[in-house]
Amino acid sequence: MTVINTPNGFNINDAGRRVVVDPVTRIEGHMRCEVNIDDDNIIRNAVSSGTMWRGLEVILKGRDPRDAWAFCTTYLRCLYRYPCVNFGTRRGKCVKH
Amino acid sequence: MIETFYDVMRRQGITRRSFLKFCSLTAASLGLAPSFAPRIAHAMETKPRIPVLWLHGLECTCCSESFIRSGHPLAKDVILSMLSLDYDDTIMAAAGHNAEAIVDEIVTNYKGNFILAVEGNPPLAEDGMYCIIGGKPFVEQLKYAAESCKAIISWGSCASWGCVQAAKPNPTRATPVHKVPGLADKPIIKVPGCPPIAEVMTAVVAYILTFDKLPTLDKQGRPQMFYSQRIHDKCYRRPHFDAGQFVEHWDDEAARQGHCLYKMGCKGPTTYNACSTVKWNEGVSFPIQSGHGCLGCSEDGFWDKGSFYERLTTINQFGIEANADAVGGTAAGLITAGIAAHAGLTALNRAKQAGAEQL
Ligand code: SF4
Ligand code: SF4
Numbered sequence: 001m002t003v004i005n006t007p008n009g010f011n012i013n014d015a016g017r018r019v020v021v022d023p024v025t026r027i028e029g030h031m032r033c034e035v036n037i038d039d040d041n042i043i044r045n046a047v048s049s050g051t052m053w054r055g056l057e058v059i060l061k062g063r064d065p066r067d068a069w070a071f072c073t074t075y076l077r078c079l080y081r082y083p084c085v086n087f088g089t090r091r092g093k094c095v096k097h
Numbered sequence: 098m099i100e101t102f103y104d105v106m107r108r109q110g111i112t113r114r115s116f117l118k119f120c121s122l123t124a125a126s127l128g129l130a131p132s133f134a135p136r137i138a139h140a141m142e143t144k145p146r147i148p149v150l151w152l153h154g155l156e157c158t159c160c161s162e163s164f165i166r167s168g169h170p171l172a173k174d175v176i177l178s179m180l181s182l183d184y185d186d187t188i189m190a191a192a193g194h195n196a197e198a199i200v201d202e203i204v205t206n207y208k209g210n211f212i213l214a215v216e217g218n219p220p221l222a223e224d225g226m227y228c229i230i231g232g233k234p235f236v237e238q239l240k241y242a243a244e245s246c247k248a249i250i251s252w253g254s255c256a257s258w259g260c261v262q263a264a265k266p267n268p269t270r271a272t273p274v275h276k277v278p279g280l281a282d283k284p285i286i287k288v289p290g291c292p293p294i295a296e297v298m299t300a301v302v303a304y305i306l307t308f309d310k311l312p313t314l315d316k317q318g319r320p321q322m323f324y325s326q327r328i329h330d331k332c333y334r335r336p337h338f339d340a341g342q343f344v345e346h347w348d349d350e351a352a353r354q355g356h357c358l359y360k361m362g363c364k365g366p367t368t369y370n371a372c373s374t375v376k377w378n379e380g381v382s383f384p385i386q387s388g389h390g391c392l393g394c395s396e397d398g399f400w401d402k403g404s405f406y407e408r409l410t411t412i413n414q415f416g417i418e419a420n421a422d423a424v425g426g427t428a429a430g431l432i433t434a435g436i437a438a439h440a441g442l443t444a445l446n447r448a449k450q451a452g453a454e455q456l
Contacts, residue, residue, distance in 0.1 A: 021193040023230050028158040030230055051229040054155050054220075055268030056261065064404035070392060071261045071400075073157075 010047050022051070102141040102306065116141075123307070126300040128322055140307040147306055148211045150203050150242055154235045155228050155262045155271050156217025160253040163292035164299070197231045200238065204245050212305065213246035215239065215256045219277060220269035227269040236277065243281045248311060249274060250286050250301065254394060257287035257319075264400040275318070284311055287318045291394035294375050297323045317397070323375075328365035328391050331373040334358065344388075352388060362406035363390030370395040 003013045015036045022032035030052040036045040056071055063071070106116055120141070121134040151161075203211055217235075220227035225234025243249060251274045254260040262271040275285050288301055301320055304312045312320040329335065337343070338357035345351060345360055359366070365373070368391055376383045384391060390406075393399040 022232055023193070023196060025196055029156075030153070030228065030235075032229070032232075052155055053227045053269065054262035054271065055227075058266065058268045059261065059264045064406070067405050070405060071264070 006047070011045070012047055013045060016044060024048075100146050101144055102146050105146050106141075123300065123303045126296055127304055137303075137307045140309070144307075144309065147247075148203050148207050149214055149302075150200065150211055150246070151214040151216065152235070152239060152242060153230075154215065154217030154219050154239065154255070155269065156253075156255050158216070159292040160216045160255075160298070163295045164252075166295055194231070200242060204242060208245045209247055211246055212248055212250060213242050213283075214250045214252055215274050216252040217255045218259060218263070218271050218273050220262070220271050221277075222268070222270035239274070239277065240280055243283055246281075246283055248284045248286065248305070250288060250305075251275070252288055252298070253293055254289045254291045254399070257289035258397040258399075260291060261400050285318055286311055286314060286320060289319060289324075289395040289397075290370060291392075291399075293395070294323075294371055294377065296375050297371055319369075323371045324369045324395070326369065326371065326374065328368045328370055328373045328385070332365050332385055333373070334385060347388075355388075358385060358388070358390040360408050361390050362404065362408055364393030364396070364399070364402075364405070364409060365391045366409055368393040368396050368399075 001013055001015050003011050005011050012034060013036060016038045018034065018036050020032070020034045024031040024033055029050060031048060032051050033048045034046070035043045038044050060068055060071055103116065107113075111119075117134070117138060120137040121131060123137055124131060124133040127133075153161075217228075219225060219234070219236035219239055221236060225236040228235040230238055251257045255262070255271075256274045259267075259271055259273045262269060263273070274280070275287070286301065286305075288298060290297070297320075300323070301312060304320075312322060315321045315324060317324075329338070332338075334355060334357045337355070338359055342351060342354075342356040343360040344356050344358050347361070357363070363385065365385065372383045372391065373385065376386070392405050393402070
């Protein structure tokens with residue numbers, strides 16, 4: 001059995017049947033899931049990973065703190081809602097959501 | 098038999114009546130005269146559906162979010178079924194290798210005949226390792242699909258300009274689509290904005306699909322019909338700008354009165370987009386209307402032009418026209434009405450122009 005240890009403390013191996021789903025769809029962003037299934041159809045190892053990194057933590061350094069929201073909300077605007085829709089409805093009637 | 102747009106719509110349970118309504122809506126949102134509606138209808142009844150491949154790179158998915166919430170539910174349903182988004186990893190049913198197989202299928206079956214919509218952009222640093230799809234760098238998927246597509250739509254500021262991930266120091270070397278080295282030479286339509294307005298997105302798609310040609314683009318490659326007006330010129334607070342009435346603090350009297358947000362960092366004077374006319378959420382409002390300045394999100398480099406709250410120093414604050422236009426807040430209503438009438442007229446002229454081009 002080959003085992004690869006990831007830097008953040010997980011391990012990926014090729015034991016049993018290995019199922020990889022990449023890309024995981026119907027989610028925001030990019031994701032990969034791997035599981036190992038033994039002969040009794042039981043998942044013995046499961047690792048998921050986000051496969052995109054933009055470095056917004058690095059980009060934010062040295063910027064005007066008031067601007068941070070405009071960068072950070074792009075982590076996942078699906079949840080946060082995007083700025084101009086937010087601002088646009090703050091005093092208007094909120095049509096949806 | 099090749100399916101037409103109309104077949105697809107009927108299959109999705111859209112009635113003929115709704116279909117015709119959609120055609121006139123599309124004509125209106127494109128600034129075309131009502132007489133164009135039957136032409137759109139005819140095109141849709143006879144043309145085979147064009148498949149769309151919608152790829153996602155470094156992004157926050159706000160473009161998809163905006164798109165699927167386009168103000169008019171009908172337009173949204175129709176467009177979605179028109180596109181049938183053969184591949185869009187945010188909303189498609191298949192996952193994993195089944196999803197990837199669809200890319201291959203479209204690329205092989207519709208060579209030179211599908212639209213490639215790109216949301217987000219590829220990182221080039223470390224050979225593209227900062228964005229991996231199906232075990233391969235996104236940039237490879239992008240180049241592969243671009244090779245056999247008909248045209249590329251760059252959705253949003255990421256694909257068009259780079260957006261926040263390309264902000265200094267751009268750690269992943271995020272690169273807008275048109276600057277990707279080695280990308281096949283295909284026409285690129287940029288639809289910038291973070292996100293672009295839903296109505297603008299649906300209209301662009303409808304235009305390409307019905308007229309089978311790309312909309313007229315400006316120098317920067319954006320559809321002229323939506324990106325030729327400056328936020329500042331169509332802003333309903335403009336009379337206050339001209340009269341020198343500015344908000345100086347978020348909670349001062351001027352803010353309550355709805356005065357101009359220029360001193361609070363509004364980037365309207367340097368931003369070309371349709372927000373001050375089309376607005377957001379079915380035309381309910383837009384940021385300036387609720388008291389926050391425009392960030393200039395549809396302009397190249399908006400993320401590195403100083404704070405969003407610092408006032409613009411690159412425009413002439415009071416031009417000659419400022420004196421002529423200097424009117425009190427009371428006349429604001431009048432002015433806005435004037436602007437609306439003007440907008441109506443230009444839309445009509447545009448329709449005529451577009452009509453002439455069609456024939
Ligand atoms: S500066 Fe901004 S708020 Fe003021 S008139 Fe121009 S677009 Fe409107
Ligand atoms: S108002 Fe300005 S920041 Fe907001 S979406 Fe329009 S162009 Fe972008």
